[in-house]
Amino acid sequence: MNPGATGADHAGDGAPHSDTALAPVKVWDWPVRVFHWLAVACFAGAWLTAESERLHLVHITLGYTLGGLVAFRVLWGLLDTGHARFANFVRSPAAAWRYVTSLLGERPLHYTGHNPAGALAIVALLGLIALTVGLGWATETERLPGWLDEGHELAANALMALVVVHLVGVAVGSLRHRENLPRAMLTGLKRGLPGEGIRRQHGWLGALVLICALGFWAWQWHSAPVATGQDAALMGGDHDQDDDD
Incomplete structure (x- = not known):
């Protein structure tokens, strides 16, 4: 039997539970929710600023924030005792x-926490974020070989x-279970079930x-170099020279 699951495979734990027998319970604590939406904002911002020279510092700041968030989520996934714990959903x-x-049948399996497919996606996302941030840091500090x-x-x-x-999976899960998963986060x-809710948030x-x-963002902002009028003039001169060429 899979803990936290309701549906046909719950028969080993007594009578199967239908979705109609379930009631809202607190599943996601504040650390998980703050991590999730900060990660969404940072990834979206980093993606949108990836090609901008003017917003390069913003891109780097959001990327490093993502790296820190992943480190926190891994640590919390090992220390937490609720639905955020890796051992409880992977x-x-x-x-x-x-x-x-x-999901193709009449009674799709329902999981109070992350479903197994979503769990694999989460692990893959954390790994890819760590790889992307690590390669970005290595590129920024010129620690990568040319190739x-x-x-x-x-x-x-x-x-x-x-x-x-992942977004497609969230949409399909929301429709099949008639449960707004983004709102749940x-x-x-x-x-x-009543006993499946978390006790501490x-x-x-x-x-x-x-x-x-927020503190890291403020520190990055205040430590950023300020362009002087001479720098702007030099940049303008470089552009003029490029135009002449």
Whole structure:
């Protein structure tokens, strides 16, 4: 039996539970929700500023923030005792396939926390984010050999593709379970059995994560070099010279 699952494979735990027997319970604590939406904002911002020279510092800042968020999420996935704990939701590829195929049936398997397919996507997303940020740092500090200069961009493109797959999965899951999964990540509430809700929301830790991110952004902003009038003139002169060429 899969813990936290309701549906046909719950028969080993007594009578199967239908979706109608479930009630809203608190599933996602504040650290998970703050991590999720900060990661969404940082990835979107980093993607949109990737080709901008003027916003290069913003791109770097958001990328490094993503790296810090991934480090926190891995640590929280090891220390937490609720639905955020990796051991409580990461399952085998076979379980993920069983869940995906159940979506085609009349009674898709319902998981109070992450479903097995979503869990694999989350692990892959965390790994790809870490790889993308690491390659970006190596590129920025010129620590990569020449033939790996494009590695950061390739990793970012792979990450975007996986994000799209994840969003499709969220949309399909929301429709099949008649449950707004993005809203659940905002409110922390999902349908489940009364005993499956979390007892502590760790609001102080969620606030600390947000404060650390905002503090890092402020530090980056204040430590950024300020362009002088002479620098602007030199840049303008370079552009004029390029035009003459």
